[in-house]
Amino acid sequence: MTILYPDVHESVSATTGVYAPQQDSRLLIEAMTLSGVVPGRRVLDLCTGSGVVAIAAAQLGADQVSALDVCASAVACAQDNAAQARVRVDARVGTWTTALAAAPYDVVVSNPPYVPTPPDAHLEDIPVTIGPAAAWNAGVDGRQILNPLCDCAPELIGEGGTLLIVQSEFADTEQSLRRLRSGGLRAEVVLTQLIPFGPVLTARARWMESIGMLPVGRRQEELVVIRAEKRRATR
Numbered sequence: 001m002t003i004l005y006p007d008v009h010e011s012v013s014a015t016t017g018v019y020a021p022q023q024d025s026r027l028l029i030e031a032m033t034l035s036g037v038v039p040g041r042r043v044l045d046l047c048t049g050s051g052v053v054a055i056a057a058a059q060l061g062a063d064q065v066s067a068l069d070v071c072a073s074a075v076a077c078a079q080d081n082a083a084q085a086r087v088r089v090d091a092r093v094g095t096w097t098t099a100l101a102a103a104p105y106d107v108v109v110s111n112p113p114y115v116p117t118p119p120d121a122h123l124e125d126i127p128v129t130i131g132p133a134a135a136w137n138a139g140v141d142g143r144q145i146l147n148p149l150c151d152c153a154p155e156l157i158g159e160g161g162t163l164l165i166v167q168s169e170f171a172d173t174e175q176s177l178r179r180l181r182s183g184g185l186r187a188e189v190v191l192t193q194l195i196p197f198g199p200v201l202t203a204r205a206r207w208m209e210s211i212g213m214l215p216v217g218r219r220q221e222e223l224v225v226i227r228a229e230k231r232r233a234t235r
Helices: 023-035 052-059 072-085 096-102 148-158 174-182 201-212
Strands: 040-048 062-069 089-094 105-110 158-167 186-196 221-231
Touching: 023 105, 023 158, 023 221, 040 052, 052 072, 052 089, 052 105, 062 072, 062 096, 062 186, 062 201, 072 089, 089 201, 096 105, 096 148, 105 148, 148 174, 158 174, 158 186, 174 186, 174 221
Parallel strands: 040 062, 040 105, 062 089, 105 158
Antiparallel strands: 158 221, 186 221
16 A cells, blocks of 8 residues: 655754654654544644654644754754745744643644663764764663653643654553553554664664563564544533
8 A cells, every 4th residue: 555645754854963854753754644633733743853743744734733842953953844844833942741831732743762771871882973862762661751741641632632652662562552541542553664773773782682672683673653542521
């Protein structure tokens, strides 16, 4: 099946110190497109980075698009990319707590940091060209951002709203599903993609093997997109 979705990832660039669009961003855009929930809606992109997902949302016909990132350089990059794409994206410095102040949203999308991080990560030899470590480092279990994001999801989206998150299998997909469901949301994996290890996971493979997170010799990871929905209240 041929899937058509915005080719924004081909034209969006990342400045030095900003996470560049990769397979996870593309998979999230694909899931967002297939969901059909964006046109005419109020959308928030958390951990926007280069702004690629926010720009795709605008191109898909969102009524309003907001984008948040903790990195000022990322926000500036997202603003520049949105201007180049000739779409309106309100990109600002902020976190999920910032988002709560303006909630609820109709649609929330996020490609957060989710890579399990060893204690000696600062000694790794990872090319600086792929972006800042803060864009992927997420604690030993990879859930430093995923846990609060999943837990506040019921407050971020309104009735009938949708949340789309992309993450690695190594950050415990089932825990994300459990946390979302415990908040009363209907949650399921809607899209997956098996990809070869990039520079970060390659550098961490031996450590992941040593703690039992990765089968010895395996050098692929499964990316997953989780969709969570808030049921409309019955009256």
